[in-house]
Structure formats: structure tokens, C-alpha cells
Amino acid sequence: MRVGVDIGGTFTDLVAFDENTGRIITLKVLTTPREPWRGVIEALEGVNRDLSVYNVLVHATTLGTNMFLGQEGLEPPRGLLITNRGFRDVLEIGRQNRPELYNLYFEKPRPLIPRYMRIGVKGRIDSNGRIIEDIDENEVRVIAREWCGKVDVFIISMLNSHVNPIHEEAVENIIKGECKDKPIVRGSAIDPLEKEYERTSTAVVNGLLKPLLSRYLETLKTMLVERGYKGPILLMQSNGGLASIDVAIERPAVFIESGPAAGAIAVAYYASLEGIRNALGFDMGGTTAKASSIVGGEPLVVREYEVGAKIHMGRPLRGSGYPVRYPYIDLVEVSAGGGTIAWVDPGGAIRVGPKSAGADPGPACYGLGGDKPTITDANFILGRLPDNLAGGRIRLRRDLAFKAISGLADEAGLDPFEAAWAIVRIANTIMGKALRLVTIERGYDPRDFTLFAFGGAGPLHAVELAEELGVNSIIVPPYPGVFSSLGLLVADYRHDYYKPVLESAFSSGVEEKVNDIAEELSSKAVYTLISEGIGHDRIRVVVSLDMRYRGQAYDLTVQYRGSLDEAIRSFEKIHEARYGYTMPGEDILVTSVRVTGYGITVKPMLPKSKPRRVEARPYGYREVYFGDEGWINTPIYKRERLRPGENLQGPAIVEGSDSTIVVTPGYTALVNEDYSLLVRKN
Secondary structure, three states, X not given: OEXXXXXXXXXXXXXXXXXXXXXXXXXXXXXXXXXXXXXXHHHHHXXXXXXXXXXXXXXXXXXXXXXXXXXXXXXXXXXXXXXXXXXXXXXXXXXXXXXXXXXXXXXXXXXXXXXXXXXXXXOEEOOOOOEEEOOOHHHHHHHHHHHOOOOOEEEEOOOOOOOOXXXXXXHHHHHHHHOOOOOEEEHHHHOOOOOHHHHHHHHHHHHHHHHXXXXXXXXXXXXXHHOOOOOOEEEEOOOOOEEEHHHHHHOHHHXXXXXXXXXXXXXXXHHHHHOOOXXXXXXXXXXXXXXXXXXXXXXXXXXXXXXXXXXXXXXXXXXXXXXXXXXXXXXXXXXOOOOEEEEEOOOOOEEEEEEEOOOOOOOHHHOOOOOXXXXXXXXXXXXXXXXXXXXXXXXXXXXXXHHHHHHHHHHHOOOHHHHHHHHHHHHHHHHHHHHHHOOHHHOOOHHHXXXXXXXXXXXXXXXXXXXXXXXXXEEEOOOHHHHHHHHHHHOOEEEEEEEEEEEEOOOOOHHHHHHHHHHHHHHHHHHHHHHOOXXXXXXXXXXXXXXXXXXXXXXXXXXXXXXXXXXXHHHHHHHHHHHOOOOOOOOEEEEEEXXXXXXXXXXXXXXXXXXXXXXXXXXXXXXEEOHHHOEXXXXXXXXXXXXXXXXXXXXXXXXXXXXXXXXXXXXXXXEOOOOOEEEEEO
């Protein structure tokens, strides 16, 4: 049995695929924020207490994100940064981005390492890689001896180490000699590209996550082994690929957005099965809602991400977080999950978020001690949710939900149902902004996309969001409440490697140099994949180049097929599309070579059945509120009873074990042969 487990802010989701029978098993349990591994064990044992039945575990965790967001009880490890003398303040100087232009009191993010634990040493390498001052080895040795017992990790980031790492390597060897088994992170090994601030920040984030992730994975592994598990543990990376524990510990920053990335991969896979080239992923869970774009069958990817950045209406404020240079799936996340709290501001207006009730105590209707009105409470008293969630594990209490919403309604001077509907509409506005960010603000028309709605609460709001965006088709896949966990089972292995070039594309010998680097990095990618058990016949390697006009500060990435002339033409074509012009006759720099190695995994086959065109039969009716249409006696359907070919007219509610679908008036839903639900406007 192959199993994927995704730890979210509110729920820990599991999808297990039985390779013998083809059966897919799903389960949701409440997340245990202080000890997240306990939720993993509870979910696994909820399917089978004998963990030896699982042969592969694929895992996604929010541990890294939680540390940078300051989760209580999750303190960052103590790290010592060693750099060049005179450059220990690079973390505080950073870039001159002002995230809040008109806020005179804005404070830059607190440095992850305090100043007294950032030490500059003698030694300098120039921009061409020439040594102009040697490292003082005795100075480094004294530092290592003094700090060895006081810190959890050593981080080394020296000037121009991307062109010549000899000084970083010397410092690393000295520390290894003085401090046995102490974790060391070297900047040029983690991020071998230009720009010392981004390289140092990437090294620091990796360094502080390394002991934390190591402890977490060691604890999880021990608990699994004690219960009989014998297989490998794989982790989802933020780039949408899988990797082994060893890679996770070496480069932990690539796992910060692992859960949301799994959702985007699931959308891309499912869209490919349906023959859909452009898809919008909308994932609404208990704590946040996330949006992603699949263009031409592939998720959009960015090359840099700011960990812990402030978010304004789904848009990260550049300069408010800690830069990490790795490929990340382009995701927009907003504070609009089922547990997001609604409140009344001093002007008497209802606001939604950013605070969340999370898993503990959760929405008021959970009956676990929460008394704040949330989006889930609003949906519940409007009749849009059943009395039980998560397959009956959570029984909702209407009296507690009504009490919480009534308190907010009294403050706002509204009827409780008017207040509840206002909460839903405000949440939709926030989530609609996120969907616009990954389409319109990326240069795409949302009307050209199909919306995939998933997460425990995504299908509740999907049709209303599609109406707002002008999207014509909505697909609610099977198992929507645990769809990100399904993404863990359909993801491929992925490893990214890159190396600087920093030479003119027209200079003599540069193509040979590029080819040599591409071959070197490709061999490294293939070796890593083989060491993870991937056969040669399932390995695919893609080579690309970062290029820019001389004098520009940022690169464009083009695919490289062995011809630099072809790459130059591709660069000019992409530049024209991106910026509206090219610069004929200007010098073009090749700044770096990038290699991505993929290890193709065996995908679980989803059940299918021959459709038969009939009208679906409801199992009951209840009053549901639909805004301008008011209260409507609405048919209720059990999703597990629906068969391919059956259709139903809105208004309708479709209740599943892991998610509830709202089909608004004027829309029709059809069950596809793969048991997905296709919703379209009449």
C-alpha cells in the first residue's frame, strides 16, 4: 500500500492506494500542531494499525513555514554565521525594497541570526575568483572551538564563493575538525549563484531548518519503525517533486511549501487525464485558501520565494520576508480557510481574517471550545453544510454556530443570517483576488481556464468564484477534501541543480563551457535519482539557461537543447513576449546553467465507469440560503451514491465524506466517468 499524508493547519489528510486491489482509501484527522507527527501516526493507524502494510510513505509538512511564522513552542535552532570581515550585516542591509511604501513605521523582518552570532573573518576573493587575501585558519579554529557547544548549526557564506568556493571549503574543513558531527551549511553548496544577500539568506534559512527537520524526521521515523513500518519516507518539495529524507535534510528549505505544492501537482495530473491544458487550482482548507495556475499542462514555477513574508490580499510584500532561491510552484495563499475568524472593525464593518481558529479550538460549531465566528460557522447556519464532517468524525453544533454568528451580527447591527451571508461574500472576495493574482496578474485570461476546486471547503465556494471570474467550467475531482494528499501519490521525483557561467553568449568557447556544465549537472541529477531507486528508463533530464542583456539585473530562463544560437533566439522571443521589445545588437549574458532531473513514478489508476444519462435522485431536502434568491428548499445528494452520467440541476447540495459541494441556481452538475463532478452554467 502506497500512502500520502499531508499535514495542514487544521486537518492531517491521508490517501492510501492499495496496489493489489486498486482501491483508494481516504481519511482526515485533526492536526496536532505542537507534535505534528502524532497526527501522521493517528491517520496511518486509522486505516490499518499494522504499519507494515505500507510500502511507501510520501509526506508533506508545514513545519518550516510554521517556524518562520512563529508558531508557539517551535523555536528556531541557534545558528552561527561565518562570513568575510566587514560583511556580517548583509542580512540586515538586504535589498532596498520597501514593502509598505507609505508606512513610516514599517520595520524590516528581524534577522534570523542576531548580530553577535554573525562573525566576520579575514580572507577575500574578488569577483573573478582570484584570492586577494588568504583565510586566517587559526582565527577560524578559535571561533569553532568557542562556539561548538553553544550552537546547533554553523552557516558559512563568503563573498564571491559562487565563482570560487575555496575559502568556504577551508572554513568548513576546519569546523569539521573541531566540532565532530555538528551540522554545517555552506552557501555556495546550497545556492551557487551570484548576489551575496540572496545566497546568504538561502544558506541561513537552510541552516536553521536543518536541525529542526532532522529532529522531526528522526522522531517520525522512529515512531513508524516502532509500529512496524519498513519502507522509505519520501517528502514533497516546494517545486512539486519528491525527494528522499537525505535530500530533505541536506536542503530543507525546498520543503517549506510542500503541502500546497502537492495540490498543484494533483491538479496538473488530473487535468492531463481530462485533456485540459490550462487549469486553475483552488484549494480551500481549514486555515487558508490557495490558488495555482497550470499553463500548457505544467504548474507555473518561480525561482525565488520569501519565507515568512507579509501577505496583502494574497500578494507577498517583497522585502518583508527571508529570500530563498529555489524553484517553487507559483502559489498565492490568503487567510480564508474554513476556520478563519470574522470580526467587526471600529467602523462597524465585518472583516474576515487573517486570524484562524485552526484545529484547536477550531470553529465554534466543532464544540471544542471555540467561540469566535468563522467561515465554517457561517456556511453551517446558512444550510450549506451537513451536521457531520470528516466522515462523521466531527459532529457540528448548530446552537454554538448560531451563538457565535449572533454575537458578531449584534455588533454589526445585522440579522444573524445576513451577517453569515456577508462573511461568505467577503471570503469569496478575498479568494477571488487570489485567483486573479495567478491569472490576470500573470498575463492570463481566467476565462481560458477550467477551475479545479478541492480542499475540505473549496467546493463550497467554487461556483460563486467561477461566476465572479467568468470561468465556464468547474471540476470537483474525486476525494476533494484530501486531493493534496492524492497529489503526493502522483508526483514524480525532482531535483534541481544549477551553476554560474556569467559570460557573453557570443564569446568564443562559451557553448563548450555550457555543454560541459550541463553534462556535469545532468550526471549529478541522474546519480541522485538512481540512488533513490529510480531506474534509467524512468529518468528524464531537462537543461535550461538563465540569460539576460548585459546591464540588466534579472534573468529569463530558456530551454537548452545543445545549441546556443537556438537559445539566443528563444531568449529574444521570450523577452519580446514578456517586455514588449528586444535589443538587437546588444550583448546577451549566459548567467547560469540549470538542470532538472525527473524520476517518473507509477501513478495510481483512478476508478472509472461507463456513464449512463439519467437524472440523479436526492436523498432529502433542506432549506439553504442563496443570497438574492433567499432561502430555497434544496435537494441534497450523497456523492458516494452518484454514478457516471447522472446529472443534477442547481440549486443543489452534494455531500461527500470529505467535502461538500454547493451547486448554485442556474448551474448544472454532471458526473464524469471518473466520478469527478463537472459543473457548468445553464
